[in-house]
Amino acid sequence: MFVLELTYTAPLDAVDAALSAHVAWLDEQYDKGLFLASGRKNPRDGGVILAAADSRAEIEAVVAADPFVTAGVCEYRVTEFTATKTAPELARYRQNAG
Template identity: 75%
Template sequence: MFVLELTYTAPLDAVDALLADHVAWLEEQYERGLFLASGRKNPRDGGVILAVAEDRALIEAAIACDPFAVGGVCTYRVTEFAATKTAPELERYRRTPG
């Protein structure tokens, strides 16, 4: 599982100019089964995405296509973790330590 933290590197008007394309990109990732949750940070200086993939390369490839990244209005911090405890709805993403 991965936590993707976006940090805006441009003014909000530049971010908002790409927002519709970014949302369309998000929808594509949800349809692929890559993303589980996403949303804005508060205060609005970026966002957070919870993602699942077999490896980091798939995440990096998806990020490279994000209109926010392509447009140079954000940076990504990617943190991989093993979900050893989850809500029942996320049980299929649990990993056994070891």
């Protein structure tokens, strides 16, 4: 499981110019089953995405294709963790600590 933290590196008007493409990209990742939750940080200086993927390489490839990245308006911090405990609704994403 992965926590993806976005930090804006450009003014909000530049972020907003790429927003519709970013939202379409988010929708694609939800349709593929990669993303579980996402949203803006408060204050609005970036965002957070909770993702489930088979590998860090897969996540890094997905992140590299984000229109925010290709437009040069954000940077990502990718944190991988083992989800050994979840809410019942996320039980299928539980992992062994092994």
